[in-house]
Amino acid sequence: MSVAVETTTSRVPRPIPAHLSHAEQSFSLKKRRFPFSSASTSSASCSSPPRGSYCLPPLPPSKGCPPLSRMFPQHQSPWTPLSDSLSKSPPPSSVYDPSKQTSYFGQCFTNLGLLGRGSFGEVYKVQNNKDGRLYAVKRSAQRFRGNGERQRSVKEARNHERICPHPHVLDFVAAWEESGRLYIQTELCSTSLLLHAENKPPGPDEPAAWGYLCDLLSALQHLHSHGFVHLDLKPANVLITDSGRLKLGDFGLLFEVNQTGVESKNRKTKEDVQEGDPRYMAPELLRGEYGPAADVFSLGVSILELACNLEVPNGGEGWQQLRQGHLPSEFTNGLSVELQSVLRMMLDPEPNERPTVSQLLALPCVRKRRWKRRIYLMVAETMLTVVSFCQFVVCFGCKLLSSVRLPFLPCWSKPEPCTPPKDSWDRDVTLSLSSLHNDPGSPEDDGVFLHHSDPELSPTFSNRIKSGLSVESTSTPLPGSPVRGPVHSTQSVLGSWSSCSLPLTPTSSHLNNSCHKLTPDVSPIHAERHPGSPSTASTERRRRGRVRAEEAAATPRPNFEPKNLLSLFEETTLEGQP
Numbered sequence: 001m002s003v004a005v006e007t008t009t010s011r012v013p014r015p016i017p018a019h020l021s022h023a024e025q026s027f028s029l030k031k032r033r034f035p036f037s038s039a040s041t042s043s044a045s046c047s048s049p050p051r052g053s054y055c056l057p058p059l060p061p062s063k064g065c066p067p068l069s070r071m072f073p074q075h076q077s078p079w080t081p082l083s084d085s086l087s088k089s090p091p092p093s094s095v096y097d098p099s100k101q102t103s104y105f106g107q108c109f110t111n112l113g114l115l116g117r118g119s120f121g122e123v124y125k126v127q128n129n130k131d132g133r134l135y136a137v138k139r140s141a142q143r144f145r146g147n148g149e150r151q152r153s154v155k156e157a158r159n160h161e162r163i164c165p166h167p168h169v170l171d172f173v174a175a176w177e178e179s180g181r182l183y184i185q186t187e188l189c190s191t192s193l194l195l196h197a198e199n200k201p202p203g204p205d206e207p208a209a210w211g212y213l214c215d216l217l218s219a220l221q222h223l224h225s226h227g228f229v230h231l232d233l234k235p236a237n238v239l240i241t242d243s244g245r246l247k248l249g250d251f252g253l254l255f256e257v258n259q260t261g262v263e264s265k266n267r268k269t270k271e272d273v274q275e276g277d278p279r280y281m282a283p284e285l286l287r288g289e290y291g292p293a294a295d296v297f298s299l300g301v302s303i304l305e306l307a308c309n310l311e312v313p314n315g316g317e318g319w320q321q322l323r324q325g326h327l328p329s330e331f332t333n334g335l336s337v338e339l340q341s342v343l344r345m346m347l348d349p350e351p352n353e354r355p356t357v358s359q360l361l362a363l364p365c366v367r368k369r370r371w372k373r374r375i376y377l378m379v380a381e382t383m384l385t386v387v388s389f390c391q392f393v394v395c396f397g398c399k400l401l402s403s404v405r406l407p408f409l410p411c412w413s414k415p416e417p418c419t420p421p422k423d424s425w426d427r428d429v430t431l432s433l434s435s436l437h438n439d440p441g442s443p444e445d446d447g448v449f450l451h452h453s454d455p456e457l458s459p460t461f462s463n464r465i466k467s468g469l470s471v472e473s474t475s476t477p478l479p480g481s482p483v484r485g486p487v488h489s490t491q492s493v494l495g496s497w498s499s500c501s502l503p504l505t506p507t508s509s510h511l512n513n514s515c516h517k518l519t520p521d522v523s524p525i526h527a528e529r530h531p532g533s534p535s536t537a538s539t540e541r542r543r544r545g546r547v548r549a550e551e552a553a554a555t556p557r558p559n560f561e562p563k564n565l566l567s568l569f570e571e572t573t574l575e576g577q578p
């Protein structure tokens with residue numbers, strides 16, 4: 001361990017990865033990027049992809065013949081478990097029936113919406129129909145175009161499963177292959193660290209950076225002590241829970257170092273070589289030296305970025321300087337001496353001079369903050385659990401009251417389903433799709449996904465909505481609708497139709513799944529349905545009265561207020577008028 005030793009070799013410019021043709025030249029303040037909501041609505045054009053998510057070019061709209069599978073509907077291709085968890089305990093036949101046309105995903109999960117898109121796939125928030133819990137499921141965007149591609153995709157899932165559970169590593173649940181696509185089921189988080197940081201008020205945030213450093217050092221210590229190197233550590237690959245706990249994810253480039261020489265230079269075989277994000281890449285990776293020190297460097301760059309709110313250069317002079325041990329003083333001068341010196345050590349150009357994760361964790365300044373961080377997380381998680389429990393009690397109480405069927409509360413007599421009934425979901429989607437595409441529901445377009453994620457791929461769909469046709473068959477908000485909040489992406493996907501809007505931890509949220517009542521805000525849709533249709537004043541009044549009544553009926557019980565009684569009264573008065 002040494003503080004920024006500048007050797008002669010460190011001044012020699014390092015070769016820049018070949019694909020960096022549009023390299024940023026030096027350091028700059030972080031630009032605000034649109035979070036997922038923009039990706040969801042415009043990722044087809046991909047004009048400004050979220051950083052860390054190199055969007056694939058949009059699929060061209062279908063102009064020619066429909067695919068063969070649409071003309072000759074066929075059964076889903078077989079479902080293949082890829083994780084030990086699924087092979088050892090497959091779902092019971094009551095949950096998954098292979099003879100049914102619906103996919104494994106469609107039968108086992110209720111899709112609650114798109115969480116985000118990355119370069120390889122789309123991530124959905126789902127509810128498991130077996131245990132009722134909420135999870136994230138990542139589905140590869142493209143079907144495998146060969147065995148090589150398949151192997152590479154499957155590797156990410158297998159790598160993830162090999163890592164023992166740890167409080168700062170994203171929990172792996174299961175992986176499977178279906179219809180030529182890979183599915184990975186993991187624990188549900190709130191959002192990625194990148195999006196979280198970008199949605200905070202601009203400006204440096206050193207206390208938060210110390211917290212991130214402590215969490216990610218713990219995660220790396222776990223990986224390194226088990227003989228793994230991540231090799232793609234960056235804020236986009238770190239997830240954050242509702243309590244603020246960081247979880248390291250995305251193990252596509254995970255590399256196993258031999259146990260005897262964890263610190264020794266390990267060379268990957270040529271076919272193994274896959275470059276991570278160049279902005280966070282340690283200089284020695286360009287020489288083919290793969291070791292735990294590379295993760296320390298990437299963590300250093302990530303913390304520098306998060307603490308100073310700066311745009312990390314992906315090439316050019318700034319990229320070179322960072323790999324020669326020069327920190328951008330115009331940004332780092334505002335940081336404490338302690339953090340500056342830790343960053344200097346982590347960003348040492350020589351991997352052998354860089355401290356190991358254990359050495360960093362032993363630093364007094366880190367140890368002090370790690371304790372604070374632990375206490376903070378403990379308190380935050382306890383509070384979340386208490387809030388979740390209270391929500392559960394309130395929801396349970398409401399359900400109980402509604403089952404009493406009080407005569408003066410007519411709208412309480414029919415409680416809304418917790419989630420859309422699966423059959424109706426499938427039926428609605430199939431109806432919607434078949435009416436749009438005249439397609440009997442091919443496995444090409446698994447309705448469970450197209451319903452949420454691909455409206456931009458289906459121009460007919462959006463035109464239909466725009467032209468004011470019925471949206472009753474689409475009971476979920478459209479991607480890009482204003483209900484989405486930038487930070488709490490998981491929560492905002494449910495947006496306006498979740499009556500329990502407090503963020504829940506994945507562990508606790510199963511307690512109150514009953515809170516996820518679907519109460520679509522129907523009034524604006526109805527109002528726009530026939531904008532130009534002639535209507536007399538009385539029919540208009542009646543229509544408004546009906547809409548209010550529908551709103552009142554759709555309002556979940558906890559929101560039942562005297563206001564609703566007033567509107568019911570008003571409605572009755574309106575109905576009574578000639």
Ligand SMILES: Nc1ncnc2c1ncn2[C@@H]1O[C@H](COP(=O)(O)OP(=O)(O)OP(=O)(O)O)[C@@H](O)[C@H]1O
Nearest residue numbers: 052053116117118119120121123136187188189192
């Ligand atoms: N477990 C999760 N819980 C909540 N949101 C998630 C989860 N996993 C991913 N996301 C969201 O989905 C987005 C895309 O996911 P992810 O980055 O894993 O896809 P990817 O194809 O591997 O992307 P890349 O390879 O570019 O990193 C993330 O930015 C994050 O917002």
